[in-house]
Amino acid sequence: MMFAAGFGTRMGALTADCPKPLIQVCGVPLIDHTLGLVRMVEPERIVANLHYLPEQLRTHLADTDVRMSHETPDILDTGGGLRHALPLLGEGPVMTTNTDAIWSGPNPFEMALDHWDPDKMDGLLVCVPRAQTLGHAGKGDFHLSQTGQITRGLDVIYGGVQILKTEGLADIPDQSFSLNLLWDQMIRDKRLFGVSYPGKWCDVGNPDGLRLAESLLKESHV
Template structure:
């Protein structure tokens, strides 16, 4: 495997779908299998050999900063307002560098092969500006049945637009050259569309399982997933 890429951990959101659970704590500190979600994400990074990690902070960010104190994770504060995924990543680039960047959402639990390792092994900078980790929508736990993308036999990705396809799992490699424009706050959907239009957006399929923990019911589902896979973390 090539030298690990830097990693952006998205952790600035309000977690409104969690209801009362995020009234007094940020979503990344909610525990699943006795371990905060942010630490599940960091375990994945550690197992993949990814030591250069950056986390963005906004909602109740001081709690996350205290939790991560002494961990070596760099903090990218969004104090004046939340910047969304694209704006948050762009604002963190001084801490991440100019090359391709891994990003990982911190509200999911994984089993099977390490998602970050899979992405790094599949990355081909000559062909790609964007690489998504996907799961067939019909196989995804704790999902709505939606499809985010379709993928051709070469691995190129496009928007599903109502077609059956794949669910994006919140793990990717993206090249910062896609983060153009002058807006401070913006979604990554624009950069993704740009990569698709250029034929430089690709996907690979996760070979394990995955569970969204973006809503209260996801906690029990994720714990059942870990228990069934015998991957309950040793905390």
């Protein structure tokens, strides 16, 4: 599941007439950077959610095998958007990803799959130590224990890639809601885990992040 429905307001004028997933980094749309990593793990199906300027994304993805989950009339946030897309995603745990980050290092989807243990996990998040992040102005999101269990804290940033069991979504009454609600329940149940990313990660949420991402990609290809 690729989250591609957001308004991208932090990008200012750049998203006035272009959805953020189509903003280019080194000549390639953000969503295509993500899609390239996704395809390396050969998922059974790929879904993207659409809301803001959907026709542009629909046209861009028209000749691919990506299925599209249209959110209308209202945007549904990450939790509501994932639940809305479940008929397209099918049964079982799903991988989800944001489409506004650039990774330099191992494929985060491969890392998640290598560490996924459904017997003890309801969710597994790929997290990045704060010192290895670029373009992220906020505080950390989680604390990652030596066993990989996650609690709320400031040590690591959630990088936007995860594996998630989706059964708990049915218990949330809201139509539009954040996946934080599901994570908090998993934390209470001691079923939310993380894996620490060893490379660098750039948040492309604003124009400064865009410039940092381009520098990161050029540096990684030297």
